[in-house]
Amino acid sequence: MAADEEKSIQEELSLLILLADRIIKSAQEAESSKPDCSELAKQTAQLAHLLRSTVRLASSTQSLYEPPLRRIASDLFKHLDRALALARKCKHSGVLRQVFSITTTADFRKLYNLLESSIADIKWLLSIFDSESGTNLSLPPIASNDPILAWVWSYVAAVQMGQLRDRIDAASELASLARDGDRNKKIIVDEGGIGPLLRLLKEGASPEAQVAAATALYNIGTDQESVRIIASKLAVPIVLQILGDSPMRVQVTVVNLVARMAEMDGGVQEELGRENVVRPLVTILAMDVALDDPKGQSDSGAPPSIHSVIQIKKEMTRSSFGNSFSSSDGSSRGGNHRKEKEVESPEVKLRLKIGCSAALWKLARGSVLNSRKITETKALLCLAKLIEKERGELRDNCMMTVMELAAVAESNTDLRRSAFRPNSPAARAVLDQLLGLLKDESSGALLVPAIRSIGSLARTFPAKETRIIGPLVAQLGHRNADVATEAAIALWKFVSPENYNRVEHSKTILEFDGVPRLIKLLRSNDRSQKHELVLLCYLALNVGNSKALEQARALNIIEGAARSVVAQHPELRELFARAIHHLTLYQVGAHPHRQPYAP
Template sequence: MSSIVKEILASPIQMADQVSKMAEEAQNFRQECLELKSKTEKLAGLLRQAARNSNDLYERPTRRIIDDTEQVLDKALTLVTKCRANSLIKKLFTIIPATAFRKTSMQLENSVGDVQWLLRVSATADERDDEYLGLPPIAANEPILCLIWEQVAILLSGASPEERSDAAASLVSLARDNDRYGKLIIEEGGVPPLLKLLKEGRMEGQENAARAIGLLGKDPESVEHIVNAGVCSVFSKILKEGHMKVQTVVAWAISELAGNHPKCQDHFAQNNAIRLLVSHLAFETIQEHSKYAIANKHRSIHSVVLASNNTPNANDDVEDDKQHLAVAVAHPMSGNQASNQMSNVISNTMAIKGMGQPTAGDTSKKHQHVSISGTSIKGREFEDPVTKAEMKAMAARALWMLARGNLTVCRSITESRALLCFAVLLEKGPEDVQSYSAMALMEITAVAEQQAELRRSAFKPTSPAAKAVVEQLIKIIEKEEQELLIACVRSVGNLARTFRATETRLIGPLVKLLDEREAQVCMEAAIALNKFACTENYLHENHCNAIIEAGGAKHLIQLVYFGEQMVQMPSVTLLCYIALHVPKSETLAQEEVLIVLEWCTKQAHLIDDPSIESLLPEAKSRLELYQSRGRGFR
């Protein structure tokens, strides 16, 4: 940067010398020209001092101030050149307004003040001796710009850790207050020194730097700039080696950047951020113990599901393996390692995914270490519970934003122990951890809905981790936990194509949500049920029958007639699918669904909807065919 700054300063120094020389040779307005010469020489001295200290100068204000200074010197040079006219004719035709000298003199004074401020702001605190920097004339119309320059200069000048931390905190305040200020911080080169502070500063400074970076990435262009500055590698290093309080802010910043510009998801994935975030999610959520077996006195629904789906031989292998490998599931926010209802699921997952399928001859391998977290961060077990809780919440939040619409990230998450962690955290985590975990699962299942490969690998019916996740989703839907309900309903709907024909227990809780609930909840439940009943779902007939048996037809009729428009659309669609796939149902005849569909064909806002336009006539026609036959038998 020294060479760049010297190049910037070379031209105005030459111009200042030229102005001084021309002013000395002036024939007219000599007194005024000598006054300009005096101020120009003072300015030239300051510019030479700046050139000597070019290593310490902050480039952005240097460019801005020197550009303005050059313009002023150019005007001064034009003015003193006119004053060199020595012939009578030239004197007669050279008109110089009386105000020109006053204006140029004032501009030179302003340039002197700007360069003096530049030298002070680029100096260390010791050199300034805590002198108040004041406001440079150049920033009179935009004082915030001056404040930004001052804080970034402190970050660049090698000030004390406390001063750099305070400067980062000031940038946090500015970026939080106004989006435009955030843009200015990026434009004025604030990101590289913040990253440097994040790498080299003390804990408080690192927290402020990470928070500032998260606040600066409010739009795709800004995030792109931050990523190009190298934020991904710095954040990953912090997640691996930093203090947990700093890691918490870094995880939050990742969620902000990924949320505002999804294209950066792959950059974070390439820098190992996914594995590190899952490591924090797994820490004290699922733990392995090689010496102590778990005696679970109460068989949970998870263990029943596992036992019912294992073959006798596989069962023997799992039971034999449990004698050597024990996995404890602790409360996510405490050190308690007592067993709970997830233990059988986790131990089975570890046996299948972590250790491979054991055989009778593999006894020598049964005590091998199985890595869950993927990384080991010394000392984090001694952090206070509040910090651990915040870390989990921000890790889940970051994974939520990173997973949105990204198959690569979702595959990395599901190939780790993250699904198991989400299942445990949904059951026992604090409110914010539960919320972010539910949102992360919603995004992962949304990608799985579109990608058959991910759906088959991560959510196959025999997967213990997938079973654990589904169990928790069903429990939340049955309890109607409002904070998590919509995300969980969407997740179940996204997984509609993964369930077996015998898995009908999901339908009842969803149908129940159609009965006199908030419009948003009814709409989401209807959309989820549509994914079970649609033609694309291979088991649509089984699911349609299950919906009818759960009393869905009656609720749907009420929603079609009296529901809000946002609820009407998916309700009509679902009723059409049921009529199309199980037209022989006696319940549909008793509830007079045919009359309802006839009414729908006369509603302009319904028949104009693309999703209903072709489906409604087909469903009505099919129902008429079977219901008319049925009337003859009653």
């Protein structure tokens, strides 16, 4: 950090005033160019007066917006330093006076222009600091070539120092500027706009002010760097406070901000999880959703004990609006907006739920911490209910959340066993919805995440789970090639070496005529057939002696495709070689001295 940036703004201004006083004294003592020095002293005196006004303002203002003041002060220091050197030259007399007279006339003219610009800059600065005058959109000389910079300074100053109406309007203008381009966002961040917006959001002066601030932060946070800066200004505790106790229309903008922050940076995503932003999101998402188990059964399938019933009631009490969140002073704040929530329009409630579902989706993506926190709540049951009853964006987001949770569970054994164990009512509810989509849904937008979810959970299903294999096999014939390929990927996870029940699952695929469907898909799909061929290879390894594979001429198909696929995916070389060798042993008519495949 530079030395001048380490000084307080009052110290910087005081140094400028001292420098101005020296210039005035030197100009008054001049032996040459007296008219020019007189004008210099006059301009400098005007600057000194403005600087003293600025010092008084800085000393009496608790939250002074400093970036434009520091920029102007830095330029002014250079101008005054130049003026002092010139004034001192004018003290010379005799021969030296004649030497300097030619150059000083031109120098004075340049200096006058610089000082006039500085005077205009400081006047402009004082005007944007005047909370009574509103936002000043005129251009100071220092930003004459960059209007956006002047506007950002003016708007941020208004957000930080203005009256409430001006703060709201300025935050809305910053939101608009940020939406218009990446350069604008960078200027807002570089000029210290994040802190004032977060303070406006936290203070809760009015819902309109909070919405404007959150919208501006959302529009700014479109890349990793800006999101990290937002988080570094303690945004997460502010977000938690608002999700706990704010009108719904404010929460709508804040949950969108949470989703954006979680999406843009993995570190911030984890921070949101550590601070447990998941719980309020799930609580909001579960509004008006009946989450009680109709069978009254615990996860183990046994009747609940008295102790477990008491614990469930306590948990439901903690997670309800009105008791779930506390303010920093420990007082309950959750009830402040309860009545407002009850009478809020269905449209706002829907937007809030859509935002919460998107935030949970982004929080879950690739994060074991967040996925565990989500599944430790009633989220899975809530997501299942919403997938069943809702339509549109809310349903899509819930489906994407399930897909991300399942993807994390696929690579984390503990999460898979705790959240998606087969006898869990919540896991069964989710599975029922996934199977319902496989049987009744035609849209790829929902089928793809549903199929991916089932594939990720392939290792959780018992050997005789035919109600899953059948619908997946049927999707191999889907007219949408993406859906069919996803079905092939999911099925090979059921029959891969990592799946303990791979042989039984392979036999089930054959029972549902999976091989003919797979061969038809291979012949009709003109795209990369890697996943379909991997599935065929695994079937060959697990049930290579089956009539279905022999009738489908699986050996010829794998051999015909092997070289081209392995050329693009060398990691599959061994799999293809083993599948071909295995089929060669079982297929009738295969020559015992057949040349082995060597891709």
